[in-house]
Amino acid sequence: MNFKAIRIFEEDGQYIPKIVERKIEDLPKGDVVIKVLYSSLNYKDALSCTGNKGVTRNFPHTPGIDAAGVVYSSENTDFKAGEEVFITGYDLGMNTDGGFGEYIRIPSSWIIKKPKNLSLKEAMIYGTAGFTSALSIYELILIVDPEDGPILVTGASGGVGSHSVKFLVKLGYEVVGVVENEEKRKFLLGLGASDTLTRDEFKDTTNKAMLKQTWAGIIDTVGGDPLSTAIRSLKYGGVVTTCGNVAGGNIDHMNVYPFILRGVRLIGIDSVQCPKEKRNEVWSMLANSWKASQLEDGIIEVQLEEILEKVHDMLNSRLIGRVILKHSR
Numbered sequence: 001m002n003f004k005a006i007r008i009f010e011e012d013g014q015y016i017p018k019i020v021e022r023k024i025e026d027l028p029k030g031d032v033v034i035k036v037l038y039s040s041l042n043y044k045d046a047l048s049c050t051g052n053k054g055v056t057r058n059f060p061h062t063p064g065i066d067a068a069g070v071v072y073s074s075e076n077t078d079f080k081a082g083e084e085v086f087i088t089g090y091d092l093g094m095n096t097d098g099g100f101g102e103y104i105r106i107p108s109s110w111i112i113k114k115p116k117n118l119s120l121k122e123a124m125i126y127g128t129a130g131f132t133s134a135l136s137i138y139e140l141i142l143i144v145d146p147e148d149g150p151i152l153v154t155g156a157s158g159g160v161g162s163h164s165v166k167f168l169v170k171l172g173y174e175v176v177g178v179v180e181n182e183e184k185r186k187f188l189l190g191l192g193a194s195d196t197l198t199r200d201e202f203k204d205t206t207n208k209a210m211l212k213q214t215w216a217g218i219i220d221t222v223g224g225d226p227l228s229t230a231i232r233s234l235k236y237g238g239v240v241t242t243c244g245n246v247a248g249g250n251i252d253h254m255n256v257y258p259f260i261l262r263g264v265r266l267i268g269i270d271s272v273q274c275p276k277e278k279r280n281e282v283w284s285m286l287a288n289s290w291k292a293s294q295l296e297d298g299i300i301e302v303q304l305e306e307i308l309e310k311v312h313d314m315l316n317s318r319l320i321g322r323v324i325l326k327h328s329r
Ligand SMILES: NC(=O)c1ccc[n+]([C@@H]2O[C@H](COP(=O)([O-])OP(=O)(O)OC[C@H]3O[C@@H](n4cnc5c(N)ncnc54)[C@H](OP(=O)(O)O)[C@@H]3O)[C@@H](O)[C@H]2O)c1
Pocket: 041, 042, 043, 044, 128, 129, 132, 154, 155, 156, 157, 158, 159, 160, 161, 178, 179, 180, 181, 184, 199, 221, 222, 226, 242, 243, 244, 245, 246, 247, 269, 270, 271, 272, 314, 317, 319
């Protein structure tokens, strides 16, 4: 049986995407084959599509770090043909062919059984971005209460950022988001943020050891200089979570003073190797108490042929919100 997949080919130092026909026998080893119905677009997919060797070492390759669908065949008796399942993280879409193909073959240990109150489409509306956001907020709310003050979200118009705004608003926090333009500002206010700052307005140019105490908590999705500003502008006892590096991998102008004089905390978030027990707990929250009533608002649904245009938009900061991929057969 043939199926369709995006393959990124390395040709003379260029990375060329093509839609090709493949067979299940072509897929990497694994004990479960899944017919993928939905995937989603994450920043890591955009990097994999454009040949970033930090994400994908070997080409040709099929990106897609998220996949939701039904079990097609299984050598593990815990999974039955037709069962609805999804996967986020591990090596999917990095060096194991991912959800931008209509079938995947993976180790059963990566699979999450779909919780009762969540559809496969909803699982991919969350996807890695929503799951990472939930892991971040899970940590933040252990330390910061809504009455402690506003929460800032950087990269707020993106996948992780926009989910974070939705969750925080639902949990009763005042949220301010960093966004780049007026269209993104409107989008964020529509999600319930009380205000926005542009990247420039949030940027610190003083390089002071500590800045005015402004934020009770910060969900940082971009790293680099904004993360440095974030740490230095937290209120006493505040917390910042860090998950991304779109603004850079280094944290310049950092020093120990916010930590030793204000007791602030910096918490790292990893969704890729997150242990199964915590995964199941967080996905159960996403299916129930944290589930937004308008989960589909602002979601862009595309087919395989359209996803590469969205990759381009994502890498050029033109994307607003979350893109999900629906396979057509
Ligand atoms: N640790 C983990 O497990 C994990 C999981 C998922 C994602 N991540 C990482 O988290 C980050 C965000 O992922 P995502 O899927 O939400 O990406 P995304 O949808 O592309 O969102 C990133 C947002 O950051 C802003 N941005 C882009 N370039 C920037 C820059 N140079 N400086 C400041 N802001 C910038 C953009 O908004 P504006 O243009 O409006 O500023 C964009 O909407 C990525 O680095 C990703 O790899 C990590």
